[in-house]
Amino acid sequence: MQSSESSGSPTNPLKRNFETMTNDASNPQQLTPYQLDVLKLGMMRNTIAHFDSGDGKTMTAVMIMKETAVSVRKQSSEKKVIISLAPTRNLVEQQFNALRENTDLMVDFYHGSKVTDIDGRKVDEWDAAVWEHETDKNRVMVMTPKILLDALRNAFLDFEMICLLVIDECHHAIGNHPYVIIMKEFYLNSVNKPRIFGMTTSLVLKKGVSSAGGCEAKISALESIFDSLVYTIQNSTELEDVRPSPSENKSFKNTKESTSDENRTSASENKSSTNIKESTSGTTKRKELHGTTPIRALSGTWGCKLDNGVDFYAYNISFISSVDVKYSSFVLLLESKIDDDVANLEMELYLVSKFVHCKVSSCVKLHLDAEQVAKGKCFQELFFNGIFAKYVPREFLLEPDQKLWASSYMYFLLPLESLDPFQISWKEIDSCVSAIEFIKKSPVLSGEEQSVDSIMTCSESTSLIHFANRSINKDDVTNVVVLAIHTGKIYSVLEVLQNETADSPFDGNTKKFPSFKSYFKQKYEINLVYPGQNMVLLKQSHRAHNLLVDFNNEGILHGKKIKAESCKVNTDRQRYYARLPPELLVILDTRIDVMKSIFLLPSLMHRLESLMLASQLREEITGHMTDIYISSSLILEAITTLRCNESFSMERLELLGDSVLKYAVSCDLYLRYPEKHEGQLSSERSRQVCNSTLYNLGISCRLQGYIRDVAFDPTRWTAPGQRPLRPCPCDHGVETLEVPVDPKYHTEEPKILTGKCCDMGHRWLGSKTISDCVEALVGAYFVDGGLTGALHCMKWFGISCELDPSRVYEAIKIASLHVYTPKLDVLQSLESKLGYEFSVKGLLLEAITHASNQEQGVGYCYERLEFLGDSVLDLLITRHLFNKHNDIDPGELTDLRSASVNNENFAYAAVRRNLHPYLQYSSGYLQTQISDYVKFVAISATDTNSLQTKKSPKALGDLVEGIAGAVLLDTKLNVEEVWRIFELLLAPIVTPEKLELPPFRELMEFCDSKGYFIKTKYISNGDVIVAELRLQLEDALLIAEGTGTTRKIARGHAALKLLSQLQNRGQGNRDGEIGTKNIKESDTTQAKITLFDVQPATDTTTANECSTEEESKSKLEIPVLKSINTKKGGPRSSLYELCRKMQWPMPILTSSEQKSKTLIEIGEGEDKRTSFNCFESHISLTIPNFGVIELVGEPRADKKSSFDSAALLMLYELQKLGKLKIG
Structure with a gap:
């Protein structure tokens, strides 16, 4: 809002010249x-x-x-x-x-x-x-x-x-x-x-x-x-x-220390204040352009220095299939040594109907001379381009592009002849070199007329098949690996086609190309010498696939568990083959096992490269410390977001790291500032661990370059020497790999997509992702390195939490001065309940003293210990849930923590363990609150079906946290002893089977799974809020009301009643099926309409409510849609919005892919195009108390467009049925 003004601008009467302000007469207070x-x-x-x-x-x-x-x-x-x-x-x-x-x-x-x-x-x-x-x-x-x-x-x-x-x-x-x-x-x-x-x-x-x-x-x-x-x-x-001190007894002044020392977490050391509007760092809204950190282990200097050869570190790669399929072993050659836990890797790759076990192991140091390096480069260029590229230009075959070998990305992937003894398959590599030399000399690509002698001299025996570089017997062609001269593509031969030659009719446009011979003449200027010999059937190479996720079993997609049915790969898909004249194919003396293995390498190398990056970050953080070891796989998990669609992500570690940060900072602040009250400590802790602070710390450590934030796309992966299949030139205006931290590279534009990299490694990241990664890394170091490891990681980021034992002793000494002799019997009784005897009774006395006692002259209360106990219980319970439930997704783990770490749960434990009588307070109002809550707990223990809820007095939860803080100090920060006591006191700790979500959350999740919509209405009645929830099912409208002092409470009560109604109908869980009984079909031609046989309603929760004047009016009103946006996504949005407005269940869309060997026409008018495949979508819409409408959309080139076609037809069908007006 602040803007500069020119000298000619009119003076604002509300602005003053601050140079005229003084701090004397006009300022009564300095x-x-x-x-x-x-x-x-x-x-x-x-x-x-x-x-x-x-x-x-x-x-x-x-x-x-x-x-x-x-x-x-x-x-x-x-x-x-x-x-x-x-x-x-x-x-x-x-x-x-x-x-x-x-x-x-x-x-x-x-x-x-x-x-x-x-x-x-x-x-x-x-x-x-x-x-x-x-x-x-x-x-x-x-x-x-x-x-x-x-x-x-x-x-x-x-x-x-x-x-x-x-x-x-x-x-x-x-x-x-x-x-x-x-x-x-x-x-x-x-x-x-x-x-x-x-x-x-x-x-x-x-x-x-x-x-x-x-x-x-x-x-x-x-x-x-x-x-x-x-x-x-x-x-x-x-x-x-x-600032006045909150203590009544004495003041504390320390001008040497502050809560934001130079070595602590201030993100702006040279500023005493900040305008928050100028920085939305750490938020989900802001996106920033960042670079990708190069992997040092993949760099090489041997691109030009070949005089004396190169020394490599060799790493074996072997594959074992779950079925009887043989794969060739490979060797990875790097100029740098990689860490042992990366070099010795075992993992699974998941194919359609099998999995392949991959094993990487460190081998020997290997020397290659200049000639061997040149041959290795030739093999890698030929094979990776020939298998994965759509088309290899003849210029590339004749003059390889040296730019494809960058010094920052240099390694070899070469086939092995045997593992024991270790031997590279130079025979196969030499055959590739020979093939390139043959193509360079061949007149085929030049379009010259050829004689038979110029190609080969051989017998005219019909048992021979004449390939470009030699002839072989028909019986020996199966599984021969060949290179197509005209495209540079690599195939494997399946069989000889007995009844097809180059003179046979062409598959595609026969008017333009009457035969295969004419096709190659007109398309490639190639004159076939043997047009009469049989063609061969070839198995086409295909794109690399993401083999890291097992789509045949449950996996993780976008952070949610998915069932096999939702992402299962079609195992019955039709295979497509190529037919070519043999004389256009050069035989490569390479095993088909090598070709099969190359399809596995992109996924394997992606995982290896990711682990190398994680190992590099570990080296940055840990340095040369030998007493802290964190596995590279755990670091990788901490830098991997949900968008990567891996079976792991940072979410779980982020949750744990959040608790570790909160605990460490809480302890440091508590010990560092003994005179600050709980509010001040909480304020400073929040500042130190908030997303904005963590974001700035992550940026200062260049963490952004290490974060993996996009799913593995095999079509974007390239080996050194390989041309990119889908190039993505940089258009960000940044010429360096690292993007400067500058506001011009920040945006809040929602259309900007995060994650996808350009060819220079630049990508947009959500700024909150960086702060989340800081928490996840702290969590990772806590898992493998304990609190010592976590504190080391925090220190690397700039969060210096020194839990000095001398400060612990000082805190204990202060508590030891509390007078407790008259209450010694009370303290001993409480100690027996806790199963722990305090060495300093004053700590326990402080933990059970409410702030209201300060009015009676007591100079202490539990608030500071509560601040400490809150953080240690949060840490211990989160750690317990993290370790015990390692098979649940991050969202469920968060729900478990929320259900366990809250004031309500602690207050309930205090009453259940009979700790509340020990609370020392001087408040009649609090006494009434506690008495009422104790009665409620007693009643709810006997009446488990009651829908009543009651908010607990905050003081009871604070009592539990205060005692936890007292135990932590008395044990000199021994968190294991705290857990020994409180694991029993808080038992049973919630499990996934016993987890109860808040009623409205549970209701919403049920509705989301079924595609239902809920309408909410609030009415104020004095101090009471009435919430009305309406849930429309296929055959009934459920209505429930709830009351409370706030909207949230009222809505929760109403949701609880709706859940009860759903349970009575047998639909109270997400897996419940909605029944549609007594149906009859109407006679339709275009759309299939299944009408419900509607019976008179008898359920008072639905029928009586539906008969109100408001409902009758809404039934008579036909919704009007002014126009339909026909752009991509428009018809679906219009249909979804209609369903939400009318409370119809969401439509169900399913698509099927159709493939053809010939081009098919798709669409009409400007959208008309041709393709070899298309999609058709089936749509089903249920209208309550009417029926189910089903129809099939028109074929479209992609799946989402086919969804739009089906949605558009559904809108027009609704208009025909009188359910909608358009225009």
Whole structure:
């Protein structure tokens, strides 16, 4: 929002020259640098400033109002007022008093109890005359937002007269709060908008928020509502000397340390504050262009230096098939040595009806002379291009492109004759060299007339087949590997075609090409010498496939478990073969086993290259430390996103790493700042582990180049010396491999696709992916290296959490001073319940003391220990779930953690283990809450079918966390001892079989699996919210209502009732089938329509509700679709939106592929095209209380277009049936 202005621009009356401001007469209180920064920004633009408690936000607001009043008085003659809003009466009066004491402005306050001096009327009874009197009398008016809203709506106040609107506690602006309504109804519609200055103490994450993303979402929402930019402090050192201490007994001042030391996690060391709007780093919205880190192990210097040969490290690659199929072994030759856990790899590759076990093992160091290197390059160029390329230009066969061998990507993949003894198959390599030499000398590619003698001299025996370079017996042609002269493609021979020659009719356009002979003459300028000899049937080479995922069994796709039926490869697909004259084929003396193995190499090498990259990152992090070993496979898992569609991803490790980070930072802050209260510690922890901070740390360590964020595409993989099958030239305007960290390479454009690399390795990454990877790597180091390994990884990133034993002893010493003698018997009784005897009883006493006891003179409470205990329980439970349930997907693991680590679960454990009587508190209200909850737990234990729920008192969950923190300190940070105690105390810990999702979440997952839609409606009835949920099935409409103090609670109660109704109908789980009984078919010609035989409804939950006037009206109304977007995806979107609006179940689309040996015409008009294959889609739509409509769309060139065709026909069919109006 801030913009520079030219010198000729008119002066803004609300801006001042800050050089004229002083801190003496005009400033009754010396301001901190942060307050001065806020003051300057607040005078220039709409600003929301974040303050901690005691940071002087009231005085900052006073100074902004004072300076604004001076500016307006000097530069404007119009009637202007400053209005300051605060949500409570106390805050209104506090601001009023501050303004009256520190300024000479005419000011007054207004809230519900305010009365006029004349007739004693309250504010809500005032008329326009009274308000006009107030605005004439005062320059500043402090009031609650409801008072201002009512006055504006009644036109008692004119919004245009406001020059500055100060909004205190602006984080309350959610839902229909008056703050929100004022901004929407009046600010957005005003011509002369006032400047906005908002204040909040609640930008950071609070306890109970499940992710750091909630903080960023909150910031973005506030900025949008108030048309402002958030401004917050990052380095709190400057406030330490002026912020009041929360302790009642003594103050603590430390000017040498701050919560953001130079060696800690501040992402901007040279700035004390930051404008969050200027950086959406770490969010899912922002995408950034980044490069890909080159793999050092794949680089080579032997491309040009061949005089003395090259020394290689050799790694054997062998294949063993699950069926009787033989594969040749290969050797990988690298100039660099790779780590042992990468060099000795075993893995499975999954083919259609079998799997192949691959084994990589380190072998020997090998020397190749210059001639052998040249031959190896020739073999690799010929085979990988001949098998995987669509077409190899004759120029490439005659003059190989040296640019295909880059120094950053140099290795050999050569066939082996035997493993023991180790021997490269130079015979087969030499045959490829000979074949290239033969093609160079052959007159075939030049189009010259050839004589028989120029090709070969051989017997005219009919038992021989004349290939380009020699003749062989008909009986010996099967499985011969050949190279096509005219295309450079490699095939294997299946058989000799007895009744087909080059004079036979051509397969395709016989008018243009009457025979194969004429085809080759016209297409390639080749004159066949033996047109009368039999042609051969060839098995075509095919594209490389992704063999890393077993699509025949359950796998992971986009992070979700998928069943075999949804992705099974068609094992009955028709095979396609080529027919060619033998004289156009050069025989390669190469085993067919070599050709089969080459199809396995892209997937294997992709995995090997990924492990090399992971090993390289491990070396960066670990260095030369020998006491920490992390497997490269675990590092690979930590840098692999769900988009890679692997059987592993970073999600599980990210979840664990999040808990490790939270624990380590919590311990460090607790020990480092013994005088800070829980709120301050939570605020600083949130700042240190939020996505934005982790993103900046990852970027500073160049982590972005290591992240794998796209599924393996074999058509993009190339071996050294291979031409890319699908080149993707770089159009990003970056000439270097590494992309500079620059805002011009950042975007929030949703159409930008992430993951896909250009040929220079540049790709778009979601910025949150980088912060997630930081957490995942910390989790990986914790799994293999324990807490020591995790702390080392954190230190590499720049998060220095030093858990100094001396600080632990100091914390224990402070707790030992607590007086506990009168309560010693209580503590001993609690120790017996816990099964642990404290060496320092003061820790346990602090853990069970509620903050309300401080009013009785107690100088401590459990809040700091609760902060510590929350993090250690989070870590221990997450670790337990991670280790015990390694076969569940990341989403389910997250659900298990959420169900286990929460205040409700801890409070329930406190009551179940009878710990609540030991809580020390001085609050009658809390006593009532605890008593009611204890009764509820007792009742729910006997009535398991009850749908009633009750929120637990937060103090009970805090009690459990406080005790956990006390045990952790007493054991000197021994997390295993904490787990020994709390594993029993919290048992049983939820398992996947016992996991109960929140009712509305469970209902939504059921509906998503069935394609149902839910309509939600809320009604406010005083302090009670009523939620109504409507779920339309094929044959019934289910309706349920729930009540609660919030929408979430009311919606949950309604969802619980709907789930109960579904269970009664036998449909209460995601695998339940929806029955359609009593059906009869109507006579149709184009679409198959199965009508339901609708019976009178008897279920009161459906029939009675459906008979309301609203339902009757909706049945008579026919939806209108103005037009159909015929672009790709348009018809489907229109149909889906119609189904959502009408609450019809989602249509079911299935496609089938049709292939042809000849070209077929597809589409009409401009979309008309020809292809060898096409797709047809079948669509089925169920309309409740009507029937099922089924039809087949028109053939299209791709699957999604065929879906659109079927959807379009369905829309027109609905129009015919009177279910829809189009246009």
